[in-house]
Amino acid sequence: MSNSLGIHALSLRSEPWGASRYKRAVESTLAQAGVTIGASARCDIRVHDERAYAAFLQGSMGVGEAYMDGHWSAEHLDHLMARLFAAGLQADPPGIGTFAREVLAKVVNFQSRSRAFRVAEVHYDAGNDLFERMLDSEMVYTCAYWSEGDTLESAQRAKLDLVCRKLGLAPGMRVLDIGCGFGAFMKYACENYGVTCVGYSVSAQQTALARARCAGLPVEIVLEDYRAIPRSGQTFDRVVSIGMLEAVGVQNYRTFMQVVHDVLRPDGVALVHTVGSNVSAQHGDPWIDRYIFPNGMLPSIAQLGAATEGLLVMEDWHNFGPHYDKTLLAWNERFQAAWPELKSSYTERFKRMWELYLLAFAGAFRARSYQLWQLVLTRPGCPQPLCRVS
Numbered sequence: 548m549s550n551s552l553g554i555h556a557l558s559l560r561s562e563p564w565g566a567s568r569y570k571r572a573v574e575s576t577l578a579q580a581g582v583t584i585g586a587s588a589r590c591d592i593r594v595h596d597e598r599a600y601a602a603f604l605q606g607s608m609g610v611g612e613a614y615m616d617g618h619w620s621a622e623h624l625d626h627l628m629a630r631l632f633a634a635g636l637q638a639d640p641p642g643i644g645t646f647a648r649e650v651l652a653k654v655v656n657f658q659s660r661s662r663a664f665r666v667a668e669v670h671y672d673a674g675n676d677l678f679e680r681m682l683d684s685e686m687v688y689t690c691a692y693w694s695e696g697d698t699l700e701s702a703q704r705a706k707l708d709l710v711c712r713k714l715g716l717a718p719g720m721r722v723l724d725i726g727c728g729f730g731a732f733m734k735y736a737c738e739n740y741g742v743t744c745v746g747y748s749v750s751a752q753q754t755a756l757a758r759a760r761c762a763g764l765p766v767e768i769v770l771e772d773y774r775a776i777p778r779s780g781q782t783f784d785r786v787v788s789i790g791m792l793e794a795v796g797v798q799n800y801r802t803f804m805q806v807v808h809d810v811l812r813p814d815g816v817a818l819v820h821t822v823g824s825n826v827s828a829q830h831g832d833p834w835i836d837r838y839i840f841p842n843g844m845l846p847s848i849a850q851l852g853a854a855t856e857g858l859l860v861m862e863d864w865h866n867f868g869p870h871y872d873k874t875l876l877a878w879n880e881r882f883q884a885a886w887p888e889l890k891s892s893y894t895e896r897f898k899r900m901w902e903l904y905l906l907a908f909a910g911a912f913r914a915r916s917y918q919l920w921q922l923v924l925t926r927p928g929c930p931q932p933l934c935r936v937s
Contacts, residue, residue: 569600576603580634582627590626594619611834615900624903625876628910675756676892677901678729680885681878686729686760689790689820690871690919699877702870707735710787713863713923713934714816716740720784723747723810725773725803726791730757730766737764745783747773774802778809785818786811792821793843797829800846800854808858808926816925816932817859821846822871823918839904845917859924863934868918875909 574584577592584592594600595618602613613619621627682688687703695709696702710732716722718741724733727746730753736742743765748754754770761768769775773791786807795803807817824845830836831844846854855861879902882889886898911917923934 569604570597573600573603576636580630580636582630589623590621590630592619592621592627607832607834608837611838611900611903614903615838615896617895617899624906625872625909625913628907629913630910632911632914632916675752677882677889680889681882682729685731685735686756687731688728690822690867691874691877692867693870693873694867699874699881702874703731704735707732708739710789710818710820710921711736711740713921714785714787714818715932715934716742716785718742721745721782722785722787723776723783725776725786725788725806726794727753727757727768728790729753730761730768732787732789733757733766733768734761734764737761737766742785745769747771747776773806776806776810778806781810782812782815783810784812784815786815787818787820789818789820790822792819793840793845795846796842796844797827797846797850800850801858804854804858804924807924811926813926814929816862816923816929816934818934819920819922819924821920821922823847823851823866823868823920825916825918835904838900851920851922855924858926860927860929861922862925862931863921863923865921865923866918867921868912868915871917871919872909872912875905875912879905879909 570584577583582588582590582592584594596613596616599613599618602609602618678686678688683691683699683703685700685703685707687707690706691699691702692706692709693702695705714722716736720740720742722733722736722742722744724744724746727733727744727748728750730746733744733746737744744767746757746766746768748757748768748770749772751770754768757768758766773795788807792800792803807819811817822845824847827847827849828844831840831842835843852861882901882905890898908917912919923932925932
């Protein structure tokens with residue numbers, strides 16, 4: 548997202564560009580991360596088509612599409628990506644494309660309300676069969692909390708309960724879930740804490756499954772963008788957003804926080820759970836944008852600070868980013884195990900795309916390039932809640 552999946556090659560000026568020169572450029576650059584081509588180490592690269600060498604010098608789009616096309620592989624893709632991220636070799640090379648994305652991101656709102664449903668169409672509506680086999684039984688598609696769980700099932704329940712405890716849920720409370728996914732949080736909170744919930748989602752398939760999973764519970768799910776949430780005559784005791792801010796975009800962080808402020812009771816508590824970046828960016832990664840999360844990007848500390856300033860009080864900022872590495876590996880293990888059942892509905896190219904997405908992000912979290920933050924927020928003047936329970 549804010550960082551890229553490509554590698555940035557050293558310049559070689561001694562001869563015209565050709566296959567051998569591309570290869571030497573890639574080998575020279577990879578050596579900075581302790582990665583070699585054709586060796587047997589866990590993080591090394593195997594090239595199956597010489598077009599991969601030129602692709603590696605074209606940034607994340609070239610690297611990602613070459614992997615999807617089967618031009619290169621790695622025995623342990625997550626180890627390779629962790630090496631690349633740790634060595635700072637993941638950035639797209641500077642050029643007209645990078646410059647154009649920077650300029651466009653400053654003048655075009657890629658996460659406008661009219662474009663809000665695009666990420667659902669490409670990613671979340673890929674197929675419930677895929678997510679049902681990859682995720683835990685509660686269908687939680689966000690980072691698990693392994694401090695209080697040793698399996699994906701128990702770690703995801705622990706994360707849901709951690710959120711409930713940070714919010715201080717109590718029977719009878721009314722809770723808004725912005726970006727409610729498959730309804731896992733609302734289902735858990737209703738069943739275990741006696742609250743009522745209203746959820747908003749831009750995914751038709753997620754909404755349909757969430758409604759079925761929450762049937763019989765005091766849950767209402769609305770298929771609409773967060774900017775459509777009524778902000779007058781409706782208040783909530785608690786507001787939660789788990790894994791949705793990554794789709795909001797830097798031009799809309801303030802709007803998102805204004806919505807949270809406006810619908811939250813004066814004595815209410817909000818929790819925002821999001822992947823975060825160590826640097827402030829204006830746009831996401833090109834390959835991720837095209838194939839995984841259209842118009843997605845990761846917020847930075849500075850961007851979130853500016854978005855909440857004067858609106859909300861930052862009560863707690865909890866980082867458990869390393870837990871996402873383990874979560875992504877668990878998802879990939881389940882995805883690979885389920886592939887014999889899934890392959891009649893998806894192509895081999897999709898399989899390589901999906902495993903690159905899961906394992907590249909695992910490597911990025913391992914290298915500490917990405918973080919996982921939970922922010923507890925209140926309105927100014929609210930008594931401080933007992934929000935830190937980790």
